[in-house]
Amino acid sequence: MVDTSILDKVFEKFVSNTRVFCDREVLRHDYLPDRLPHREEQVRQLGEILAPTLKSSRGSNVFIYGKTGTGKTAVTKYVLNHLETKAKEFHAPLRFCYVNCRMVGSEYRVFATLCQSIGLLVPFTGLSAGEVFDRFKAGVDALGVIFIVVLDEADALIKGRGDSLLYELTRINEALTKSKISMIGISNDLRLKEFLDPRVLSSLSEEEIVFRPYDASELRNILSERAPSAFCSGALSDAALSLCSALAAAEHGDARRALDLLRVAGEVAERAGATTVVEDHVREAEKHIEHNRVFEALSNLTLHSKLVVLSIYHLSKGDTHRAITGEIFEIYNELCYEMGVAPLTQRRLSSLVNELDSMGLLNAKVVSMGRYGRSKKIGLEIARTIIKEVFAGDTRLGHLVGYEPKYLTRNENR
DNA sequence: CGTCCACAGGAATGACGGGCGG
């Protein structure tokens, strides 16, 4: 027999307690507001570039640069949505497809997504990327439309596997007779140009739009624009709103971050039973977000990546000692033995360390120790308590948290 | 000032799981 009274209380409290939020969806970063403050110029630019598509001519290709949370995606979606409604009004044959390259993952899957958007079903795997591309090409051409391809976070793809995808796409119009394609590339990395083939660069960057980070007062405006529809009147203190803006501005001028902070702060306040969101709730939210991010990232790692993290955890015990690759490999091997799994090679481990570094879980830096060789110095970027928390809850790895590596006892010197 | 450590990280290759068209 389960005691449901506890749950009842939780639900009742949730339903009756509508004092803080009235619509928290407004604060999600994928929510598209009616107005995009401080991005009027970019909206106008992109609109001008794409306007010709309404008259069935191809718009220029555009490259959009800017750091995360500067409104690139929002502006693009905003303009495309309006373009779509206009197109319907004028009966212009306009279609578009938005692809987030980082989420989608591989070149193959980008083409697969494009195919799906025009109603072509392709298998998850099995075909060559070229085959999928050809099907897409034939598919769009048959439609006889102006097609806009949006490649968001294109840098994630290009850095990983080169620019052959972009190259093929920029040349696609030569093979099309009834349709035309224009592209919008979006990149978080301003140095992306350096990775690109000059031919791709010139055709892709017919136009460029740069998004500067928001400053604190701009972030404040963005938040205060959304706050009235997100929160009940009087439920949000001015100080809390300012703190969210300031924290996000200090980071990267990241509006996404500001919105997250505000939303989570509201949730923290709500759970605490408060009627007003105050600064302390924001600070709490900051910790909460970081904790969640790390927890999620750690939990989703593969077994071997987890073992690598654990090895570094053991090595950095006590002080802020930074491990080097060789040491990590020693302890990693011990842990693998304890687990009864075959260890990976040092070469592979080195790649895993780099992946963990770019996820922000580790901090890896190549250093030369002169006579004593060249290696990577690696330290944990995250709180040890979270590592304990994640691995202690793992049935397979729990016992390794308290494991005493023989390597460490063998080398009592530091 | 040359040597030589302890790796970094690129390239080629292979095992594996999966879908294709015939």
Added chain:
DNA sequence: CCGCCCGTCATTCCTGTGGACG
């Protein structure tokens, strides 16, 4: 069902290198 072609992960082999030591 088969032979073929993928993408992904991992191994093997490799060349390159910053700087303390002698």
